[in-house]
């Protein structure tokens with residue numbers, strides 16, 4: 001068992017006109033850690049993973065597994081196991097042969113192969129299917145065979161590329177916990193790629209958020225949620241994502257206020273020390289708050305938010321209300337170029353996660369309470385968090 | 392409250408160490424390329440030695456006179472001489488006339504494929520029967536055809552039976568009609584292959600499209616003309632190419648057993664002329680030249696076909 | 705039956721056919737007749753061979769009677785056992801080469817791209833368009849000079865060279881459909897590219913191998929020109945060549961000739977009937993989707 005360390009790794013595909021698919025990535029996955037790489041489509045997750053596997057060459061930087069730089073080592077000598085999105089099971093082999101193939105190639109004795117395959121099958125609850133061919137298995141079973149093929153190897157690290165994306169929603173939830181359980185059981189360093197932030201949050205010891213080949217932030221799921229390093233991470237993590245609106249900061253009579261449209265918000269005292277707000281007085285910032293910080297009962301909260309309900313989604317346990325918060329910006333928006341107007345409009349839409357019994361009517365105006373304990377501030381240019389680092 | 396946001400902490404790279412793309416090829420990539428080369432090499436050698444090099448040699452041969460014993464260099468004028476040779480034009484005329492059979496070699500299989508596609512009870516048995524002649528050698532088909540067209544053959548027996556005893560034919564023995572017999576045999580020989588192609592094409596037709604048209608009140612003919620045929624275009628093109636190629640280069644067996652190219656030159660095609668010139672008359676140079684002319688004609692057909700395909704895409 | 709007993713009225717008055725249904729039935733009947741007629745035409749060669757082979761020359765001329773004579777004499781006229789054996793040897797050897805050479809190259813073009821592999825692929829595949837007649841003379845001279853026209857080997861490699869381009873095309877098309885991940889899984893599992901080919905790809909390639917085999921078998925078994933020229937030794941003649949040579953001589957009795965034809969056609973017909981599926985697959989490879 002070992003750790004996996006990316007050291008300023010860059011990948012430029014030939015023919016990509018020098019545009020890197022992975023850009024200067026430094027990341028270290030500790031021994032036994034479950035690291036999730038998450039990000040939107042095309043952000044370079046698969047590329048990063050394939051470089052660890054040795055299936056893609058590294059343009060610059062190094063990748064080390066267990067302290068050994070692997071840049072020029074063949075995949076088979078890296079002692080890693082990989083789970084592919086489409087499972088890539090060998091169609092002509094049975095489940096047992098699929099799982100034992102890597103051991104057979106490595107010349108492991110038959111008895112030991114059988115024993116290890118049996119063990120893996122037990123962990124994965126595949127005992128009954130050992131003699132079937134992949135064709136005769138359900139999607140979930142195939143997925144588990146793919147997992148089994150990885151775990152019998154007892155490798156230095158597991159690499160998994162969206163292993164759950166071909167499963168239906170319910171099975172995905174089931175396998176999510178299953179994979180996490182097995183990984184904890186085996187304690188092998190794991191790099192897990194997904195574009196699904198729920199998977200990332202529920203499975204990872206730590207989560208690395210990528211965007212356009214650049215690492216945005218690496219943190220535990222909770223820290224990622226509570227302290228997003230930039231607007232992108234804030235908008236990517238959480239479902240529904242964080243509300244981000246444009247607001248002007250000003251200061252008067254010793255208090256800081258954020259203005260948006262014809263409303264304003266009192267910024268609690270505490271943010272002065274944790275955020276670099278002083279430089280931003282009189283300027284525009286991106287203000288962020290989570291959907292659950294909006295509450296229907298507006299008598300107990302610090303502040304209020306008036307909005308028009310555009311859309312109401314009842315999920316049974318809760319209601320998602322999609323709101324337009326500023327009534328008079330719409331006029332101004334018409335004067336802006338379309339793309340800018342689009343951005344502003346997006347930044348004046350918010351979502352509220354309300355309790356199921358809230359009375360919300362589409363088209364009506366409502367006043368919600370806003371808890372201001374967890375506000376976020378971002379630079380509107382580039383989206384960096386205005387939080388002051390205290391490490 | 393430590394935040395480990397890497398992008399915020401990162402020191403900018405020093406200008407000197409500015410990253411340069413290296414495209415260094417990994418060990419695996421090198422192995423892959425080497426294996427790729429190794430695996431293609433035998434094919435490359437085989438095709439080079441037995442197809443590409445002989446084309447070059449043929450060009451050289453075509454400019455010599457070679458009677459099997461002595462070789463004399465003639466040069467490019469061998470080509471101009473060939474173009475003044477009436478035999479070659481006579482033979483090319485046969486090739487051109489044989490092209491008249493192409494519409495039949497496509498049309499008849501198209502009808503048969505549509506028949507089969509109706510899927511009446513037992514259609515699979517019929518399908519097997521219709522395709523069966525594709526399995527047998529054109530030598531065999533030629534043999535049977537010869538006895539069909541012969542003076543005392545089946546064709547004349549049939550005419551007797553129909554009461555046309557006075558109009559006995561001798562298609563193969565007659566200079567003006569032997570080519571017709573050859574063409575008919577050729578059409579028969581192509582039916583299996585082309586039917587197979589069209590039937591595969593029809594199988595990929597989406598039946599719901601046809602149903603929708605039928606509900607809209609389109610007649611069977613309209614459906615065939617405006618849905619089926621356009622859908623089959625690619626298959627018809629492929630069948631067309633295969634048929635033309637066969638007409639130019641696969642008739643050897645038929646000619647060899649049915650007519651030997653005669654009477655006179657009446658059933659000699661370009662490919663048969665190559666054989667005759669080279670092996671009956673031992674004029675290797677001229678034979679090579681004729682072979683190249685055949686090749687050029689087929690290239691022209693190929694390019695023409697590519698243009699057709701290109702125009703459609 | 706039992707329903708008829710319970711409701712005898714139903715039997716008495718069969719449901720009236722609408723004019724449309726009647727038209728349909730008539731159309732079906734006409735269709736069937738046409739199909740039977742076509743079947744008659746397509747079966748004609750086989751019927752002629754079969755019927756005629758059971759006649760003597762004179763019986764054939766008067767069109768009556770039957771006899772086993774031509775079957776008894778067949779092996780004297782045409783050494784069928786030797787020639788069937790020759791055909792089998794030549795077919796097997798050429799197909800083996802085509803499969804090995806074409807399969808390997810097809811795999812490389814589909815999955816092991818190297819610099820310039822696409823150009824090489826196009827070159828190789830366009831060799832499909834070269835008719836044998838275009839290179840017949842130099843090919844013959846080369847083989848004769850190397851002394852290969854008096855052994856099976858000359859014909860075998862000519863057949864192999866002629867069959868390889870199409871088989872490469874077919875294998876490449878087939879292998880391109882195998883997902884890259886499967887190969888990568890093998891590599892991560894510890895295979896080299898040789899292992900990938902022999903242990904993963906080969907077992908998966910069986911349908912393509914069958915298709916190439918059937919196509920090549922029918923092609924080579926039925927061919928005349930190569931066998932005629934590149935097998936100068938009569939004892940090495942394949943059956944199709946032997947038959948054509950007899951036919952061209954025009955001295956053999958027709959029933960015997962047709963009995964020989966039947967014998968020569970039988971193996972290809974059996975292969976065809978057994979492996980029809982693969983033949984169709986091969987002919988339409990690349991355009992059926």
Ligand SMILES: Nc1ncnc2c1ncn2[C@@H]1O[C@H](COP(=O)(O)OP(=O)(O)OP(=O)(O)O)[C@@H](O)[C@H]1O
Nearest residue numbers: 013014016021040041042043044045046047048195
């Ligand atoms: N073989 C390749 N050649 C050239 N460019 C490539 C290649 N593979 C990927 N890319 C490009 O590199 C970028 C990153 O691709 P990658 O597959 O790593 O994304 P991803 O994060 O895995 O996306 P997804 O979630 O859609 O799987 C994309 O812009 C993609 O177009």
Ligand SMILES: [Mg+2]
Nearest residue numbers: 045046047161
């Ligand atoms: Mg991906």
